[in-house]
Amino acid sequence: xxxxxxxxxxxxxxxxxxxxxxxxxxxxxxxxxxxxxxxxxxxxxxxxxxxxxxxxxxxxxxxxxxxxxxxxxxxxxxxxxxxxxxxxxxxxxxxxxxxxxxxxxxxxxxxxxxxxxxxxxxxxxxxxxxxxxxxxxxxxxxxxxxxxxxxxxxxxxxxxxxxxxxxxxxxxxxxxxxxxxxxxxxxxxxxxxxxxxxxxxxxxxxxxxxxxxxxxxxxxxxxxxxxxxxxxxxxxxxxxxxxxxxxxxxxxxxxxxxxxxxxxxxxxxxxxxxxxxxxxxxxxxxxx
Amino acid sequence: xxxxxxxxxxxxxxxxxxxxxxxxxxxxxxxxxxxxxxxxxxxxxxxxxxxxxxxxxxxxxxxxxxxxxxxxxxxxxxxxxxxxxxxxxxxxxxxxxxxxxxxxxxxxxxxxxxxxxxxxxxxxxxxxxxxxxxxxxxxxxxxxxxxxxxxxxxxxxxxxxxxxxxxxxxxxxxxxxxxxxxxxxxxxxxxxxxxxxxxxxxxxxxxxxxxxxxxxxxxxxxxxxxxxxxxxxxxxxxxxxxxxxxxxxxxxxxxxxxxxxxxxxxxxxxxxxxxxxxxxxxxxxxxxxxxxxxxxxxxxxxxxxxxxxxxxxxxxxxxxxxxxxxxxxxxxxxxxxxxxxxxxxxxxxxxxxxxxxxxxxxxxxxxxxxxxxxxxxxxxxxxxxxxxxxxxxxxxxxxxxxxxxxxxxxxxxxxxxxxxxxxxxxxxxxxxxxxxxxxxxxxxxxxxxxxxxxxxxxxxxxxxxxxxxxxxxxxxxxxxxxxxxxxxxxxxxxxxxxxxxxxxxxxxxxxxxxxxxxxxxxxxxxxxxxxxxxxxxxxxxxxxxxxxxxxxxxxxxxxxxxxxxxxxxxxxxxxxxxxxxxxxxxxxxxxxxxxxxxxxxxxxxxxxxxxxxxxxxxxxxxxxxxxxxxxxxxxxxxxxxxxxxxxxxxxxxxxxxxxxxxxxxxxxxxxxxxxxxx
Numbered sequence: 001x002x003x004x005x006x007x008x009x010x011x012x013x014x015x016x017x018x019x020x021x022x023x024x025x026x027x028x029x030x031x032x033x034x035x036x037x038x039x040x041x042x043x044x045x046x047x048x049x050x051x052x053x054x055x056x057x058x059x060x061x062x063x064x065x066x067x068x069x070x071x072x073x074x075x076x077x078x079x080x081x082x083x084x085x086x087x088x089x090x091x092x093x094x095x096x097x098x099x100x101x102x103x104x105x106x107x108x109x110x111x112x113x114x115x116x117x118x119x120x121x122x123x124x125x126x127x128x129x130x131x132x133x134x135x136x137x138x139x140x141x142x143x144x145x146x147x148x149x150x151x152x153x154x155x156x157x158x159x160x161x162x163x164x165x166x167x168x169x170x171x172x173x174x175x176x177x178x179x180x181x182x183x184x185x186x187x188x189x190x191x192x193x194x195x196x197x198x199x200x201x202x203x204x205x206x207x208x209x210x211x212x213x214x215x216x217x218x219x220x221x222x223x224x225x226x227x228x229x230x231x232x233x234x235x236x237x238x239x240x241x242x243x244x245x246x247x248x249x250x251x252x253x254x255x256x257x258x259x260x261x262x263x264x265x266x267x268x269x270x271x272x273x274x275x276x277x278x279x280x281x282x283x284x285x286x287x288x
Numbered sequence: 289x290x291x292x293x294x295x296x297x298x299x300x301x302x303x304x305x306x307x308x309x310x311x312x313x314x315x316x317x318x319x320x321x322x323x324x325x326x327x328x329x330x331x332x333x334x335x336x337x338x339x340x341x342x343x344x345x346x347x348x349x350x351x352x353x354x355x356x357x358x359x360x361x362x363x364x365x366x367x368x369x370x371x372x373x374x375x376x377x378x379x380x381x382x383x384x385x386x387x388x389x390x391x392x393x394x395x396x397x398x399x400x401x402x403x404x405x406x407x408x409x410x411x412x413x414x415x416x417x418x419x420x421x422x423x424x425x426x427x428x429x430x431x432x433x434x435x436x437x438x439x440x441x442x443x444x445x446x447x448x449x450x451x452x453x454x455x456x457x458x459x460x461x462x463x464x465x466x467x468x469x470x471x472x473x474x475x476x477x478x479x480x481x482x483x484x485x486x487x488x489x490x491x492x493x494x495x496x497x498x499x500x501x502x503x504x505x506x507x508x509x510x511x512x513x514x515x516x517x518x519x520x521x522x523x524x525x526x527x528x529x530x531x532x533x534x535x536x537x538x539x540x541x542x543x544x545x546x547x548x549x550x551x552x553x554x555x556x557x558x559x560x561x562x563x564x565x566x567x568x569x570x571x572x573x574x575x576x577x578x579x580x581x582x583x584x585x586x587x588x589x590x591x592x593x594x595x596x597x598x599x600x601x602x603x604x605x606x607x608x609x610x611x612x613x614x615x616x617x618x619x620x621x622x623x624x625x626x627x628x629x630x631x632x633x634x635x636x637x638x639x640x641x642x643x644x645x646x647x648x649x650x651x652x653x654x655x656x657x658x659x660x661x662x663x664x665x666x667x668x669x670x671x672x673x674x675x676x677x678x679x680x681x682x683x684x685x686x687x688x689x690x691x692x693x694x695x696x697x698x699x700x701x702x703x704x705x706x707x708x709x710x711x712x713x714x715x716x717x718x719x720x721x722x723x724x725x726x727x728x729x730x731x732x733x734x735x736x737x738x739x740x741x742x743x744x745x746x747x748x749x750x751x752x753x754x755x756x757x758x759x760x761x762x763x764x765x766x767x768x769x770x771x772x773x774x775x776x777x778x779x780x781x782x783x784x785x786x787x788x789x790x791x792x793x794x795x796x797x798x799x800x801x802x803x804x805x806x807x808x809x810x811x812x813x814x815x816x817x818x819x820x821x822x823x824x825x826x827x828x829x830x831x832x833x834x835x836x837x838x839x840x841x842x843x844x845x846x847x848x849x850x851x852x853x854x855x856x857x858x859x860x861x862x863x864x865x866x867x868x869x870x871x872x873x874x875x876x877x878x879x880x881x882x883x884x885x886x887x888x889x890x891x892x893x894x895x896x897x898x899x900x901x902x903x904x905x906x907x908x909x910x911x912x913x914x915x916x917x918x919x920x921x922x923x924x925x926x927x928x929x930x931x932x933x934x935x936x937x938x939x940x941x942x943x944x945x946x947x948x949x950x951x952x953x954x955x956x957x958x959x960x961x962x963x964x965x966x
Contacts, residue, residue: 056808082810096801103794110791111810117819120790121783131790174809 007034007210008069008085008177015054015064016234024050025234027064032178032227037204037211039221042231048214051231052180055212056088057081068178082111085177085209089167089184097156101147101166102138104155108173109134137173145169161188168199172207179203181213185220193217197224222246297425298550299543304433306542307440310535311495312515313522314447315488317534320523321464322484323378325385326712329370329393331515333489334496337363338414339400341497343407345415352417360493366396367489371482373900378481380907383657386712387860388903390853394896414497436498443494444535447487451531456483464529513720513849518545520713521566525573556730563721567714570702604922611918612868616778623770631766633882635773635838639831641874642780644858645867646827649784651856652865653793654820655800656703657712660719661855663699664825666727666847667692668832673745673753676837681758685776688833689826696825697818704817719849727844748844755837769838776834777871780827784867787823796820854878861902863909872910 010032017025025047032038040048053059055066057078066073068084076084095104113134119127142148145165155163164184171179184200185193197220204211215221221228222242230238230251238251245251312331319327337359344355370392377385400406416431423429451457459480462470471477518541526534544565548558623631643665650656668688675684699718703711729744745751755763763769787793798806799816807813836842854877862873906913 058804058808078807079810079812082808088808095805096798098797098801099794104798106791107794107798107806107811108809110795115791117787117792117823120792121786123786123790127790170809 006177007208009034010038010055010178010210010212011065011067011070012051012055013065013067015051015061015066017050017054017059017062023234025054025061028231028234028236029064030227030229030236030239032210032212034210035208036227037200037213037225038227038229039225040212040214040229040231041216041218041221045233046231047234048231049182050234052088052182052212052214056086056180082174085175086180087171087174087176087178088180089171089182095155095163095166095170098154100152100154101150101158102142102152104166105138105141105170105173106134108170109137111174141169141173144172161192164188164196168203172203176207176209179207179209179211181211181215183214183216185215185217193220196220200224292547292551294547295425295550297427298546300424300429301427301433302543302546303539304429304436304542305546306539307436308495308499308538309515309518309522309541310538311440311443311491311498312519313526313534313538314444314531315491315495316519316523317526317528317531318460318484318488318491320528322460322481323385324382325374325378325389326382326520327488328386328389328516329396330488330492331495331519332393332396332492333363333366333370334492334494336366336396336400336405337493338496338499339407340405342412342414343405346407346409346412352415356417356497359497360490363493363496364486364490366399367492368482368486370396370489371485373904375478375481377903377907381864383651383856383864384860384903384907386657387857388900390857391896391899391903395900396896398896432498439494440498443491447491448532450487456480456487460484513716517566517713517716517720518542520716521569524710524713525569527573554730556725556728556732559721559725563717563725566717567702570710570714574702574705601922603926604918607918607922607925611921619774620771623767623774626767626770628766630883631770632838633879634770635766636835636882637874637879638770638773638777639834639838640855640858640878641777641871642831642834643828643855644862644870644874645780645784646824646831647855647859648865648867648870649787649796649827650820650824651859652870653796653800654817654824656700656817656820657856658715658824659712659852659856660699660715660717660722660849661824661828662847662849662852663715663719663722664692664696664828665832665835666719666722667695668829669836669842669847670727670743670745670832671829672833672836673751676753676756676833679756681756681763684756685830685833689830692829692832693822693825696821696828700818700821704814716849716852719847719852723844723847723849727847745842745844750841750843752841753836753839755840763837773834773838776830780831781867781871788867792819792823857899861899861909863911866909866911866915868914869909869911872914876910 012031013029014027015025015029016023016027028047028051030038040051042048050059054061055073057073057076068086073081073084096107099107113130115127115130142151145168147162147166147169150158150162150166155166158166168184181200185196188196200211200213201224203209213221213225225242227240228238228242228245229236230245230248238245238248240248315330316327319325319330340362341355341359344350344358345352348355350358370389374385374388374392377388414432416435418435419431420434421429421431422434451460459470459475460483462473462475463477463480467477519538522538522541523534525537525540526532545562548561552558552561623634626634643661646664647658647661650658650661668691671688671691672684675687679687699714700711702714727744728748729742729746731740731742733740755769757763758772761768763772795811795816796819798809798811799813803813806816835846839846858873858877859870860873861876862869862871902909
């Protein structure tokens, strides 16, 4: 598969996986058109993260196929998927506790332009130049995300919110064509989650990428996504543009709940009443 | 090997030995389950009890059973006490705790020699309560062996019942699943943990008392690497979780060992077979071990030692650099004033520092624990012994490094998909294999080609190795060799610093800290781990060649596997992952004893107790201490500069700002998204 430029198209066809008798995901299909933002929502345990795991290759689907621009990804290891432009963030956003923000971002550059050990050890001219170039790129991103003052902080010392920003910065560096976001607002206060909407839009624009995101903050998903996929117990119960899904009775009973209040909560006035972040803390052991 | 016989008495002997391994393995698993600690002092606790039993019966003429109860109580108490001492380390990196238990086992060995524990006659056999014996085939089984056959299974069953049905057992099982959760649901985590160590102590006492009659002296060191390896293998077969499997596996290891002794004549081939079996068993159990690894791994490096210190402040950086140059120049001048003997020790210390640096990469950065680094050093030394005169020195060092790197990668292969702990066992096995099977000049007839290959030292007892010249310069004098070793050390430091700052270390640490995340990011995980093994092996290899030239005459005893324990202690005392730390650690554990070996204080400080105290009270290691010293100097200089600038004396020194204290502690604001908008 050639590393084409521009956003990629993701097609998920009838994927399914069983964990020791538990059908985690069954016959899930959806398509993310190039440049689209697709939101996966659903209650805890409905198979959203597992679906994302299958797309990124951490879990091998037992049935069905995952295609990127029409090509089957079955043979690609997780680390190889990055090379075709697939980038994913994790729910717990652990990053690398012992590495500084600068090093985390340098790592993204390392992956793109790998320099072998011997030239590095001998500090051959091209190794030096490569390191310089990486530094310039990283400095730019650090400036753009306002991370200057955290540059030398270890990731373990950062707050969850700052870690998320670092995570997003590393995503920009990775130049994704398909970006998989696993609950980018998990463990973040409602007010800050709102601030994420413009940030994600901006990333979508700058990185010129297709985005698939798993999220509990329903208002955020409806505000951001061009397609919403609602999952329940491992199956897709509703899919389509936000307006359509919002009106779909099956989607309402599955996850959204009947109350309009929850749907429109995101926004300065409705902060705090959304169902999103409440049940979030129980799932991600962020505070441990 | 074709006629493989398994007579009954050999099997029974295997079972008897294996029961001992089994009990030891069960103790290891118990403690690992509860605290995720690999307790290397497990065997030594019991030795105290065995020695005390002799003391009570022989010197005080106590009744056997009464003395037995007292000894068991002593071991249980020592076990519980060790837990109380080590408790504060349980949240620190696992390697730290592991090294602390190595130190603890030395402390316990010293305790055994105390007058109120040590019997007057050391060679008095451990008593046996009855005089039962029987014979099978041509072999008579002694009362002690009969005792083992009776008591060990009873102890094992009693323990199984206790784990299954007492409240302690329930609490312990809950803790092993999820300590935090257990704590919140009302389990007294601390008490449970202490009781576990008490039980493990008693268990260890049974092992030692049952095994002791077969030994000439009760006062033995139980941390013998082979015994440890057998028990660890059994424990790993039980995936460090399953007590029953570990016990049975212990018996299996014993039987296997006896069968090999009976069937295979050469020790080298026995060791080879054992090593292969070890690797195969571990590979088979990979899946079971991985299942548990996730939770263990997470806690392994949390709150780990700060590995890479970013110093932003330019003055602070200048202080570091000046300090480094001063140390280097001082070290370069030192050989001029040292006498021949001390110059010899100087080179030794330099070479040990290089070996410690090789572990800094592997353990400090990649998070893989090696207990057999000296096995790799031996590979390099062997090459020097064989080829020392034929190749020019620089080429030889590179060759030794390259060959050892390949060996290190091969030894590391089974551990590739494992948490760091695993490598500890395979490397320990490798070190023992190197010492007993390769260095002792065994000749292997290669299959297919029918050629004999002798790998070891020309004369295992003592081989002479001539020093070659470096670009025509003679290295015969100890002074010139000291400079040579220092040069090797400085080049190594330079290389490791480059790796730290220019992209190698960050890759290794990323894979250590978050393997899944690193893979998703596109970092080739397996290749990165291999890189760690390779780099570490490379350094160990050329250090080994240097060591061979330094000593000029060496024997298999030079490469005792226990030296690997000292090496890892160096790295831990210096501060995991810290480059100056590794050198200071080598200075402390190799330099000090070499220079002041006869001084009792130094002996004490560098002994087990010193190591334990060090880890307890200075967990960041000597590297941390040095760093703080640098901070203090920087603050002092800055204060002086400001005083001069302002022109009025007596200005109080400014508070350390973010740049001076390496990593700022102020909590950053939650989010800064506006910045992107602009």
